[in-house]
Amino acid sequence: MTKQHRIASFGAAAALVAAGVVCAVVIGGGTGQILALVLIGLGLVLATSLVFLEVGLSEDREYRRALERGPDNRGGRSRSARRPSIERSRGHRHRLR
Numbered sequence: 636m637t638k639q640h641r642i643a644s645f646g647a648a649a650a651l652v653a654a655g656v657v658c659a660v661v662i663g664g665g666t667g668q669i670l671a672l673v674l675i676g677l678g679l680v681l682a683t684s685l686v687f688l689e690v691g692l693s694e695d696r697e698y699r700r701a702l703e704r705g706p707d708n709r710g711g712r713s714r715s716a717r718r719p720s721i722e723r724s725r726g727h728r729h730r731l732r
Contacts, residue, residue, distance in 0.1 A: 636692060644685050651678030 636644075655674030658667055 636688075641685075641689075645682065648678045648682040648685065651675070651681065654678075 651674050655671040655676075655678060658674060659671035661667070662670060
C-alpha cells in the first residue's frame with residue numbers, strides 16, 4: 636500500500652464521517668438522523684478496518700524480514716530449544732498431595 640493510497644483511504648473514511656455530521660445538521664427530522672448514522676458508521680468501520688489492515692501489513696513485512704535474515708535470527712525458539720514434553724502416565728492413578 637503506497638503512501639498516497641493510504642492517505643486517500645483514511646481521507647475517504649474521514650470524509651464519510653464529515654458528510655454524516657453535515658447531514659445531521661442540514662437535513663432535519665428522522666431522515667437526517669438516519670443518514671448521519673449510516674454515513675458516520677460506515678466511516679468509522681472503514682477507519683477501523685484500515686487500521687487492522689495496516690497492522691497486518693506491518694506483521695507481513697516483519698515476517699519477510701525475519702525470513703531474509705535466516706533461521707538463526709528469527710527471534711523465536713529453535714526446535715532444539717523447546718521444552719521437553721511431559722510424559723503421560725496413562726493407567727496410573729493420580730496421587731493427591
